[in-house]
Every structure is written in structure tokens, then in C-alpha cells.
Amino acid sequence: MKPKVEVKPGSNGSKSKYWIEEHFKYIALSTHDPENLPLVIEKGEGVWLYDVDGNKYIDFSSGISVCNLGYPTHPEIKKTVLEQLEKLAHGAGTDFFNPYQVELAKKLVSITPGEFAKKVFFSNSGTEANEAAVKLVRQATGRKIIIAFYGGFHGRTMGSLALTASKNVQKKGMFPWMPGVIHVPYPNPYRNPWHIDGYEQPLELVNRVLEFIEEYVLDKLISPEDVGAVIAEPIQGEGGYVIPPKMFFTELKKTMDKYGILFIDDEVQMGLGRTGKMFAIEHFNTAPEIMTLAKALSGGVVPIGATVFRSDLDFKQPGVHSNTFGGHALACVVALKTIEIVEKLLPRVQKLEKLFNDELRPLREKIDKVGDVRGLGLAWGVEIVFDKKSKKPDPQTRNKIIKSALEKGLVLLPCGKNSIRLIPPLVISEEEAKLGLEIFKDAVLSVAR
Numbered sequence: 001m002k003p004k005v006e007v008k009p010g011s012n013g014s015k016s017k018y019w020i021e022e023h024f025k026y027i028a029l030s031t032h033d034p035e036n037l038p039l040v041i042e043k044g045e046g047v048w049l050y051d052v053d054g055n056k057y058i059d060f061s062s063g064i065s066v067c068n069l070g071y072p073t074h075p076e077i078k079k080t081v082l083e084q085l086e087k088l089a090h091g092a093g094t095d096f097f098n099p100y101q102v103e104l105a106k107k108l109v110s111i112t113p114g115e116f117a118k119k120v121f122f123s124n125s126g127t128e129a130n131e132a133a134v135k136l137v138r139q140a141t142g143r144k145i146i147i148a149f150y151g152g153f154h155g156r157t158m159g160s161l162a163l164t165a166s167k168n169v170q171k172k173g174m175f176p177w178m179p180g181v182i183h184v185p186y187p188n189p190y191r192n193p194w195h196i197d198g199y200e201q202p203l204e205l206v207n208r209v210l211e212f213i214e215e216y217v218l219d220k221l222i223s224p225e226d227v228g229a230v231i232a233e234p235i236q237g238e239g240g241y242v243i244p245p246k247m248f249f250t251e252l253k254k255t256m257d258k259y260g261i262l263f264i265d266d267e268v269q270m271g272l273g274r275t276g277k278m279f280a281i282e283h284f285n286t287a288p289e290i291m292t293l294a295k296a297l298s299g300g301v302v303p304i305g306a307t308v309f310r311s312d313l314d315f316k317q318p319g320v321h322s323n324t325f326g327g328h329a330l331a332c333v334v335a336l337k338t339i340e341i342v343e344k345l346l347p348r349v350q351k352l353e354k355l356f357n358d359e360l361r362p363l364r365e366k367i368d369k370v371g372d373v374r375g376l377g378l379a380w381g382v383e384i385v386f387d388k389k390s391k392k393p394d395p396q397t398r399n400k401i402i403k404s405a406l407e408k409g410l411v412l413l414p415c416g417k418n419s420i421r422l423i424p425p426l427v428i429s430e431e432e433a434k435l436g437l438e439i440f441k442d443a444v445l446s447v448a449r
């Protein structure tokens with residue numbers, strides 16, 4: 001099937017050029033790489049994006065895993081927003097009470113894994129959700145050290161930044177960040193320090209990681225009694241859409257339980273249906289003591305962050321942690337509706353997983369530069385290398401593929417050093433998904449063959 005999207009030379013249009021130049025004059029330099037994605041979005045409709053020059057693109061980026069319900073948002077969310085705006089948007093939810101945050105907290109408590117009493121702390125972003133998790137752990141356990149994983153991304157404020165280890169530029173010039181974080185290798189089946197093929201020998205890989213934690217960290221480096229928690233993404237997002245072996249989290253949890261170390265599950269990128277389950281950790285049959293959420297939780301229209309935790313870990317004193325927008329009435333109502341819509345979308349995401357699998361996996365067999373293809377639901381990563389034998393990362397070719405796809409009408413985002421993420425909105429139809437995948441394959445073949 002030939003792609004039917006009509007794209008003119010796209011983002012090289014004069015209006016796009018103008019806005020990009022103005023952007024770099026007025027907006028801080030730290031966020032955009034001018035080399036990669038010259039896309040100036042004017043509007044979106046379903047899974048389609050339109051740039052200021054009138055070009056149309058199919059979106060496989062979901063606004064970095066936020067717009068799971070498509071653009072500008074789902075019609076039911078729009079209705080909910082308009083109705084709620086007749087009542088209350090901001091009601092100082094951290095000083096006064098409102099029913100909306102209580103309803104959302106009750107829902108989150110009921111759908112997150114773990115048959116124990118839970119409570120919720122609300123904030124505005126992923127990094128804040130993780131900051132709250134760290135504070136909860138410190139005050140509940142009195143232990144100050146946190147174990148995190150290489151390749152993990154947890155945000156950029158000074159606490160979360162300390163947990164993050166996906167690219168060194170994120171920390172460049174920023175030291176000192178929060179002290180007391182020890183990083184250990186993530187069980188990346190394709191690329192790990194032991195050169196184990198984790199697809200062929202998953203248990204071997206998991207055992208090596210646990211052995212590292214126990215023998216090299218908890219035995220020689222620090223006392224387990226000083227470690228409050230281990231934090232992990234169930235699938236590493238910014239680190240490259242890396243899926244650990246199936247048994248990893250149950251084994252990790254068993255090991256951590258021996259030492260009374262809590263497990264923080266960062267679902268900021270993979271949560272809310274992205275992997276075909278509401279939370280990615282459900283694929284691994286593990287109940288974390290603390291889960292963090294943000295991004296897609298409020299339908300792509302209002303920022304929100306949530307830290308869901310075992311009730312007994314609760315802060316011991318009012319005022320010890322708070323923020324202005326937490327428990328925002330509009331954000332909470334939208335989040336409730338988002339969860340309701342995502343619940344209905346899960347079967348579609350599970351069904352589309354097969355399509356992505358069938359279309360993407362053969363690329364690995366056909367093309368030497370496609371080192372690895374991995375995915376669950378609508379969360380897929382394709383890793384680009386110089387050649388399969390060396391596995392040497394090839395970020396330049398990866399960038400060329402993303403650029404070529406954009407010129408052909410498909411929006412993609414990079415992740416990790418040399419991977420591409422394919423994460424369409426969950427509302428995508430099979431036909432639209434096929435179209436996007438065709439463009440992707442076309443881009444890969446034209447650049448990497």
C-alpha cells in the first residue's frame with residue numbers, strides 16, 4: 001500500500017521557518033534540537049497534525065505520550081471541560097476541599113495494582129510526582145538512599161534529576177543534584193554490560209542485575225538499612241523503549257522485600273493504556289508501594305501529576321509537602337474522564353499490538369541497520385545501529401530516518417541514543433496505523449538499506 005498522505009516539502013515552508021527563527025529568539029534554548037524536528041504545529045485533529053504551512057501529518061508521537069486520546073482532545077473530554085468550566089477550574093485544592101480530587105483519588109486507588117489501602121498526592125507534572133515519591137520514602141522510612149537504573153528518566157528538577165540517567169546532557173553543569181542515588185544496570189535484553197542476549201536468556205540477565213544490586217551495592221557499597229526505595233520505569237521510555245524480561249519486577253520486588261526497600265513504579269510515560277494495560281507494571285504482575293503518574297492522565301488538556309502510595313507511608317504532618325495547583329478541579333475531572341475513555345480503548349490497543357509486531361519485526365530481519373525492534377501495545381521502539389554484528393549505535397542514521405518520515409508525512413520522536421519511538425494516540429484506527437507504518441517502513445528503507 002502506497003502512503004496516501006499528501007505532504008508538500010513540508011516544514012521548510014516559509015511560515016514554519018519564520019516561527020522557528022522567532023522561537024529561538026524568544027524561547028530558552030534548552031529544549032529543542034534545531035537539527036531534528038522542524039515541525040511547527042498549528043492544530044491537530046484525531047491522529048493528524050497540521051503545520052502552519054498547511055501540511056498534514058499522521059502522528060506517531062502523541063505529544064510525548066500525553067495526547068493518548070488524540071488532538072486537540074477527545075470529544076468527551078471537550079464536553080467535560082466545558083461543563084466543568086461552568087463550575088470550577090482552580091479551587092485551591094491544597095488549602096480548600098473539593099469533591100473532584102477525592103473522586104479521582106478514589107478511582108486511582110481502585111485501579112492501581114495492590115490489594116492494600118492507598119492514598120494520592122496531586123501535583124502538576126511527572127518530575128513533581130517523583131519528587132513527592134522521594135519525600136514520602138524519606139519521611140516514612142527514615143532511609144535516605146534510592147536505587148535507580150541506568151537508562152532511566154524521571155524528570156529534571158534537582159531530586160528527580162538525580163534519579164535520571166538516560167543522557168549525560170541532562171545533568172551537564174548541574175551538579176550538585178540531590179545526593180544519595182545509586183544507579184545500577186537495567187535488564188536491557190539487547191544491550192547490557194554482560195553482553196547477555198536477554199531475549200534468549202532472560203532469567204540469566206535478571207539474575208545478573210539482582211546479583212549486582214545485592215553483591216556490589218547492598219553488600220559492599222552501602223547498607224541496605226539506609227536504602228529507602230528502588231525506582232524504575234516498567235519500560236524505559238526516554239532511555240529507548242526498553243522492555244525488561246517478564247520476570248524482572250517480581251524478582252526485583254522479592255529481593256527488595258528482603259531488605260524492607262520500597263518499590264516506586266514510574267508510569268509517567270507508559271501509564272494510561274499505552275502498553276495495552278492501564279499501567280505497564282500490570283504486564284509484570286507486580287504491585288509497587290508507590291506509583292507515579294502524569295503526562296496522559298489528564299487527556300492532553302491540563303497538566304497533572306499524581307503519586308499513588310500505600311496509605312501507611314503517608315506524610316505525618318500537614319504542610320510538609322504541597323503545591324499550588326495540586327487537586328485542581330478541572331484537571332481532576334478531566335483525568336477521571338480520561339481513565340474512563342482509556343478503559344474502553346484497551347482492547348483496541350491490544351489488537352493493534354499485533355499489527356505493529358507484524359509490520360515492524362520483519363524490518364530487523366531485512367535491514368542490517370535495524371538492530372532491535374521491541375514493543376507492547378502501542379509503545380514501540382526501533383534501535384538503529386551501524387550493523388547487527390557490532391551493535392554500534394548509529395544516531396545519525398536514526399535522525400535521518402525521523403527526518404525522512406517527517407517529509408513523507410509521519411511524526412516520530414527519537415529516544416535513547418539511537419532509537420526511534422512509535423507511539424500513536426490510542427484512538428488510532430487500524431487504517432491510520434497501517435498508513436503510518438507504511439510511511440515508517442518507507443523511511444527506514446530509503447535511508448538505511
Ligand SMILES: Cc1ncc(COP(=O)(O)O)c(C=O)c1O
Binds near residue numbers: 130153155238267295
Ligand atoms: C518516565 C518519566 N518520568 C518522569 C518524567 C518527567 O515528567 P515531566 O516532564 O512531566 O516532569 C518523564 C518525562 O518524559 C518520564 O518519561
